[in-house]
Amino acid sequence: MQATDKYSIHVAAAAPALVLTPGDPNNVTALPDEAEGVSMTDFDIVASGGTGPYTFTVGGNLPDGVQALSDNVDTLRITGTPAAGASTGGDGAGNYDFTVQAMDSLGAQAKTARFAHKIG
Secondary structure: OOOOOOOOOOOOOOOOOOEEEOOOOOOEEEOOOEOOOOOOOOEEEEEEOOOOOOEEEEEEOOOOOEEEEEOOOOEEEEEEOOOOOHHHOEOOOOEEEEEEEEEOOOOOEOOOEEEEEEEO
């Protein structure tokens, strides 16, 4: 009889890349134009891939009265009512630029997505 060693190899599949939809790290994604004093159309940005839940970070400027709210699972909602004066805020002509970054529960990050919002 001959003794043999047995070995086990475990291979884990890599998690899919974390992405934001909509969201393009190379181009600006425009939200629909909105008017000050009128409740805006909610705009959802969804994280997928990686391992949820996801944490969102928003940089740049949102119009006064508009906020970014996370559902603490996979969606960041841009919502609210642009305040009076928002049409002359941002760059002075009602244009607001902001970025969104998402991180999964294991620390993986999506590429930063860029957005633009016009209040007229």
